[in-house]
Amino acid sequence: MNKVPVLEIFGPTVQGEGMTIGQKTMFIRTAGCDYQCSWCDSAFTWNGTEKQNINWMTAEEIWNTLYELGGDTFSHITISGGNPALLPSLGPVVDFLKEKGMTLALETQGSKWQSWLPLIDEVTLSPKPPSSGMDTDFTILENIIDHLKNHPKVCLKIVIFDEKDLAYAEIVHQRFPQLPLYLQVGNSWLEADDESLLQYLLKRYEWLIDQVMKSTVFKNVKVLPQLHAYVWGNKRGV
Amino acid sequence: MNKVPVLEIFGPTVQGEGMTIGQKTMFIRTAGCDYQCSWCDSAFTWNGTEKQNINWMTAEEIWNTLYELGGDTFSHITISGGNPALLPSLGPVVDFLKEKGMTLALETQGSKWQSWLPLIDEVTLSPKPPSSGMDTDFTILENIIDHLKNHPKVCLKIVIFDEKDLAYAEIVHQRFPQLPLYLQVGNSWLEADDESLLQYLLKRYEWLIDQVMKSTVFKNVKVLPQLHAYVWGNKRGV
Ligand code: SF4
Numbered sequence: 001m002n003k004v005p006v007l008e009i010f011g012p013t014v015q016g017e018g019m020t021i022g023q024k025t026m027f028i029r030t031a032g033c034d035y036q037c038s039w040c041d042s043a044f045t046w047n048g049t050e051k052q053n054i055n056w057m058t059a060e061e062i063w064n065t066l067y068e069l070g071g072d073t074f075s076h077i078t079i080s081g082g083n084p085a086l087l088p089s090l091g092p093v094v095d096f097l098k099e100k101g102m103t104l105a106l107e108t109q110g111s112k113w114q115s116w117l118p119l120i121d122e123v124t125l126s127p128k129p130p131s132s133g134m135d136t137d138f139t140i141l142e143n144i145i146d147h148l149k150n151h152p153k154v155c156l157k158i159v160i161f162d163e164k165d166l167a168y169a170e171i172v173h174q175r176f177p178q179l180p181l182y183l184q185v186g187n188s189w190l191e192a193d194d195e196s197l198l199q200y201l202l203k204r205y206e207w208l209i210d211q212v213m214k215s216t217v218f219k220n221v222k223v224l225p226q227l228h229a230y231v232w233g234n235k236r237g238v
Numbered sequence: 239m240n241k242v243p244v245l246e247i248f249g250p251t252v253q254g255e256g257m258t259i260g261q262k263t264m265f266i267r268t269a270g271c272d273y274q275c276s277w278c279d280s281a282f283t284w285n286g287t288e289k290q291n292i293n294w295m296t297a298e299e300i301w302n303t304l305y306e307l308g309g310d311t312f313s314h315i316t317i318s319g320g321n322p323a324l325l326p327s328l329g330p331v332v333d334f335l336k337e338k339g340m341t342l343a344l345e346t347q348g349s350k351w352q353s354w355l356p357l358i359d360e361v362t363l364s365p366k367p368p369s370s371g372m373d374t375d376f377t378i379l380e381n382i383i384d385h386l387k388n389h390p391k392v393c394l395k396i397v398i399f400d401e402k403d404l405a406y407a408e409i410v411h412q413r414f415p416q417l418p419l420y421l422q423v424g425n426s427w428l429e430a431d432d433e434s435l436l437q438y439l440l441k442r443y444e445w446l447i448d449q450v451m452k453s454t455v456f457k458n459v460k461v462l463p464q465l466h467a468y469v470w471g472n473k474r475g476v
């Protein structure tokens with residue numbers, strides 16, 4: 001039986017970032033990642049701390065859980081990780097959810113191709129900048145982007161912590177100018193209380209805006225915060 | 239000589255709301271509106287208080303001002319009002335800016351058609367809910383939407399202050415289910431200091447999220463705040 005390692009299913013809630021910011025959606029969070037970003041905000045999906053919570057689920061079990069939570073209030077689902085694109089077994093889940101009439105969004109760093117990726121309605125590729133400690137394999141990323149070239153909704157999203165990350169984002173933008181680019185404020189303060197976090201994030205957002213506004217490379221880009229951190233702080237599962 | 243009444247040109251800055259939230263863009267704000275919404279946050283465009291600041295400008299003058307402000311840092315321009323769709327004279331401006339390679343966004347309440355509307359890359363139609371004190375002419379709105387039916391980027395945006403506004407948004411959504419719908423938190427506190435405003439807006443945003451999450455009518459919609467109010471409070475021209 002085809003099963004997928006799932007760590008969290010929650011919603012309906014609002015997507016707080018990126019291409020579908022503000023979207024009413026359900027979340028499915030899969031376990032496992034081929035990266036270990038220094039600032040990963042979902043390290044529990046891959047560092048073993050929640051191994052015992054991984055639920056191996058069939059497409060139907062996933063659908064039933066979604067429906068129990070959301071009833072008749074949703075038609076949009078976001079698949080997140082970890083890196084969901086590690087999982088060939090997501091294919092049947094994607095098929096199942098599409099048959100139910102759902103719109104699907106997915107985020108991956110772009111380190112693995114899966115044949116089911118073109119069936120995702122909204123694909124966010126989020127290559128990781130230097131501050132993550134990870135290296136981008138541009139051959140693989142380029143290959144994925146090439147495979148998705150007729151897809152109407154693919155975008156790039158890069159989290160920015162510092163100047164080096166911005167320089168990396170410039171390179172990515174110049175390499176793939178055809179793709180909409182979202183620059184997102186990094187949240188490196190995962191322990192903050194809500195009030196201080198909000199002030200800190202707004203300062204970082206202003207900094208990023210200032211950098212991008214004067215740039216002649218970033219002409220037609222989007223600069224966004226993580227809205228959910230404004231509303232819910234660092235809380236999980238909302 | 240074809241001229242347009244302009245009240246403000248500023249940027250580059252970030253679009254704080256709606257379909258292009260986060261977008262790096264220049265703003266052109268035209269004078270004049272056929273509505274008088276009770277909570278209009280740009281009443282100075284139509285209530286006479288800044289009549290002396292209206293600048294009648296040609297397309298080339300507008301472009302020169304944009305270029306003086308933004309130099310080589312931008313390729314996206316937002317035309318806002320007032321209601322810019324009152325102005326047939328915007329046609330030559332739209333042509334001029336498109337020839338310069340610009341991507342154009344525009345917002346209008348959808349009370350007037352102009353032949354240049356299909357040339358706008360990103361059209362936001364924002365019919366006004368009951369709290370505005372205005373009535374929607376659905377025949378005109380439907381006609382505009384029909385004329386734009388092959389346009390790839392048209393959306394509806396409705397500002398929500400209360401339950402009646404939500405009920406209105408449900409009707410609009412059911413009437414035009416094919417159009418992406420953005421529900422936006424209304425800011426009725428234009429006199430607030432920045433700190434209190436932020437807390438107030440976050441509360442209102444949470445309220446709106448709660449309402450939409452339990453709705454079976456709003457399944458696939460986007461719920462957004464006005465980001466610029468978070469960052470810049472009620473300041474103008476940023
Ligand atoms: S790719 Fe994403 S999930 Fe994986 S380690 Fe990096 S931030 Fe975390």
Ligand code: SF4
Nearest residue numbers: 271273274275278320
């Ligand atoms: S339509 Fe827009 S500009 Fe005109 S009065 Fe209403 S809010 Fe103000």
